[in-house]
Amino acid sequence: MIRIGIVGGTGYTGVELLRLLARHPHAELAVITSRKEAGTRVADMFPSLRGHVDLAFSETGGASLERCDVVFFATPHGVAMNDARRLLDAGARIIDLAADFRLQDLAEWKKWYQLDHAAPDLVRASVYGLPEVNRDAIRAARVVGNPGCYATAVQLGLLPLVASEAVDVGHLIADAKSGVSGAGRKAELNLTFSEASDNFAAYNVAGHRHVPEIRESLERVAGRPIGLTFVPHLAPMIRGIHATLYARITRATDFQALYETRYAAEPFVDVLPPGRHPDTRSVRAANTCRIAVHRPHGGDTLVVLSVIDNLVKGAAGQAIQNMNIMFGLDETAGLGQVPVLP
Amino acid sequence: MIRIGIVGGTGYTGVELLRLLARHPHAELAVITSRKEAGTRVADMFPSLRGHVDLAFSETGGASLERCDVVFFATPHGVAMNDARRLLDAGARIIDLAADFRLQDLAEWKKWYQLDHAAPDLVRASVYGLPEVNRDAIRAARVVGNPGCYATAVQLGLLPLVASEAVDVGHLIADAKSGVSGAGRKAELNLTFSEASDNFAAYNVAGHRHVPEIRESLERVAGRPIGLTFVPHLAPMIRGIHATLYARITRATDFQALYETRYAAEPFVDVLPPGRHPDTRSVRAANTCRIAVHRPHGGDTLVVLSVIDNLVKGAAGQAIQNMNIMFGLDETAGLGQVPVLP
Amino acid sequence: MIRIGIVGGTGYTGVELLRLLARHPHAELAVITSRKEAGTRVADMFPSLRGHVDLAFSETGGASLERCDVVFFATPHGVAMNDARRLLDAGARIIDLAADFRLQDLAEWKKWYQLDHAAPDLVRASVYGLPEVNRDAIRAARVVGNPGCYATAVQLGLLPLVASEAVDVGHLIADAKSGVSGAGRKAELNLTFSEASDNFAAYNVAGHRHVPEIRESLERVAGRPIGLTFVPHLAPMIRGIHATLYARITRATDFQALYETRYAAEPFVDVLPPGRHPDTRSVRAANTCRIAVHRPHGGDTLVVLSVIDNLVKGAAGQAIQNMNIMFGLDETAGLGQVPVLP
């Protein structure tokens, strides 16, 4: 059994890790820390875990994390970069669900996260944890930066395109809609039910942290600069991301075949038959990305629809997928959850 | 007092007409018909109207409609075109909230509505009821085709652009999200709470009926062909449309000023200050369209956000606005509702 | 025009007062204060009010409140009791939407609100603002304590019973469900969309602040002690209270007639015909309470269903109703809003 540590398990990515790991056949949850909740039993905080998780939160500074095989950081940005070296030195491997290891360009990182990075050398050694792109590098990685939720949905939707030279990659558009849990487990006014329910709005049109991450990763694939207009929206639902992607076609291509071929071997990417519209609930609570490809009226604008559960394929599930790869397990181990519908 | 008739008042546009007209200072609801519900008291069907509407639904064929000054058709497509002439001959004017008088191009109409049009001459004489474009023509019109809800949100968001020659109007993109009431008061599986709640999906990516209407109207303004990719989505909310519009900038322009100038005199279009993101609830239950204009990173893609309440500015409210214009009333009469928040 | 002041207008009862007063024919909003938001334009904070409210929040200490005819306190508990005397001395009348003037029993008040009352003499002179019980006293009152939202729904549902001697008033049960806005405009974790949506739970089963208020008011009507078990629940909706009330029948009575007679002259209480089930949306955004009376299987348990909009008849609407009574206006002035459906 792989010994698991979780740092900061009181947010939604943390509780989702617990939900998934509680049933993982090869993982054993050894320690979970929380600065604020040390001493609280996990199942007292999250009654949904009663009978499934029999641990209490422990202090963040304790030594027990160092005895873990892998430590997940389900913390705010800027935590993992400070703790990583100590844990690595103790022999643990690290999967950061925050942004500390998502960007190689540290100037860009500083601009978006307003911090000097504490471990630039670890960034260079880290691997961006999108298995559909970096599977081999993840296998060997000591530190994995788990992608952002929007970043996952958008990249999986655009990957076949940017590798294809069939569209204008200088003017991609991603119109993305996220459920409220994407903002985290936070007491913020705009996230309250009274504000967010029966309502719909865009936000951060001027710029969003996931854009540099998407661009850096896609440019590595494309081998050329990517232009991306990204508009996120807050949708009145708990989970789910729906990315509607637009690209100008520059060369006649069988796009359906392009996608089917690209993802034929991927266990967690499902390309729908032509004409379908994936809905977010078709992946609810599961580690799946579903994609549909449309070319309205046979015109020169391609429309790609990509959906994930932001907490699973967009966070905790993908982190476990990365863990499975890192430790040589079946990549799908513990990730066979059937989406919950309705 | 203007004597009002409503044909088919059992759908959402019908009950919304009733809600608004019940408080209109210059209108008197004289008759409301329903094939299925003849004899039922309106307030028995819609308890929200108890104490406000003291009428019963009457047979559709009755003569009383002919004694009305104006008849609203809140019916499915294909009804108004058959009844219109009789009512016009009797002296009534007509506002059709369905699609019978939205398109001048009858071949296009037939393609989307699968019917031969029953009154082509009336179509030619009718006016497309978007006051922000056709105010003068509406004033004199005997028959007004009230715009579709998506069509209203998208057109108000694009009008200043297509008139400006500052963007590539051959490749406009409208990513639109609608609340479920936009689909009407219908017992359909995909509209049930269990299916539509906590869920998000696109639909009709291959083509939507509102596209020809948007294109025909915008082309009249632009004086040249418009290319539009339109992707509608079903959002888990009751009311509201949020259109996110994308255009490639071709000429340096102060877009904020362009919009503010264009709509300075419009009572129901509110251009927000720079940097804002309108939310649909800010227009909930009111006849307002709010618009924000963004140019992310100063790049060459313009992003316009446009929100309306699909049942008010997208249907019943706009119909009353048209009525006010047709009868020489203050255009805002009976339409002063403050949006309901939260 | 009556000059209106609002203290603390940044919560939901405050913005709802603004929504309703903006269209009141005899009221003029003169000043609105906020400690935190002084200087902010009201319509910048609440875009729904753009075009309707052209004021900025002012400092709380300013003199302008004293020039008002009536001051509404839309503040947390414990504010009005400190400011009231100064305003009364200046000639203003006061309507407190918080709890400072709801209870005559100050020991009970202290127990629930954890404060020593700052103005016991004003409490004695104040009137509990439930017009259906205290209309005459309200007319003459200088200080009105506006009832709580649960308290309004439960009392209107029980009033005819406790006056009737037809049920066991020692063992009444009120199972109440409230929309999330009832908790106020607060950044609290349990009120977030991710926590409150697609979820249902009771809370405060051990005791709730509205119970002493309900009991004190009903006992005044009944002339004898009332026993009430009250269980509030948080329902995943924005607005609305649904109280399901249970009483053991002790004397054969025509309960339908009892209710219809009791409320025959009340403009804002609507007793539905037998067999109906009022839904909360039938009063959404309106100052109405709808009630239905059931006696399942002709047994000895009576079931009364009572619904209100917690922000209107449960707060701001009732406050304006009280104002109308206090100032000799038509009691329904400015309160003719038709419920918003769907």
Add this chain to the structure above:
Amino acid sequence: MIRIGIVGGTGYTGVELLRLLARHPHAELAVITSRKEAGTRVADMFPSLRGHVDLAFSETGGASLERCDVVFFATPHGVAMNDARRLLDAGARIIDLAADFRLQDLAEWKKWYQLDHAAPDLVRASVYGLPEVNRDAIRAARVVGNPGCYATAVQLGLLPLVASEAVDVGHLIADAKSGVSGAGRKAELNLTFSEASDNFAAYNVAGHRHVPEIRESLERVAGRPIGLTFVPHLAPMIRGIHATLYARITRATDFQALYETRYAAEPFVDVLPPGRHPDTRSVRAANTCRIAVHRPHGGDTLVVLSVIDNLVKGAAGQAIQNMNIMFGLDETAGLGQVPVLP
């Protein structure tokens, strides 16, 4: 592997059976029938099952059901009673998720389901499938009538009480709230998002089908007549039942201990510590019932809160629990799903 047949798998209990059985370690889905959808691939109808269920719906009359070890009926009421004998004769055992085998009193059954029962002898031989009451009988049963969702939540909440003689069982009250999926996968107007969202109402106060079932089962336990007032409500959520139960205390008892003792050995009933309020999401998508016991103010009214997921412990999960018992498997096999939160 147990060979499973499902009749009528296109409703929510059907798709939930599929979700759970797809991961069951000892079950193999052999055949699923649907009159309307014969030939359709299951995963085409429910994209959430893509990659998990590789069957098509087959004709209802086919012989393949007869080769199953157990057949689940996820059909409307009145189907299983006609097909049962043929399948029993072929050696299959039967679990009916509809109501055909829930009531021994066939006069009562006819009254509520408006049908003459087609198999009275099978009713007499059948077992009511509430494992917490009938575990031993279920083990030996050939036909199990799976309880209704409300019936499960209410009975598990009341069982310790009716066995205790500590409360007045002649005047029990169950105020129950259900998510919309409890009404099934049906295109009905009142179930649409536009009607059911942001709304709350009681229904069927005059009488509900689950009452005779609850009463018959509880009376068997209590050995005396039960009086129950049951008021169901439709809550704007997809899944979940919250039953708030009221009983008049007649004898001093440690109710917390009573419940803890009663359910100490039950794998799927979780009695919360004193003072807690279970929320429906704490059992979302899992086969758990959580219960809390309150005695407000130490008075003589006991309040019990009981929550389940209507589609799992209230339907498909409980059916699989029954199957596990019938076939001598670990009762929890395939039912270890961790509730999905948020």
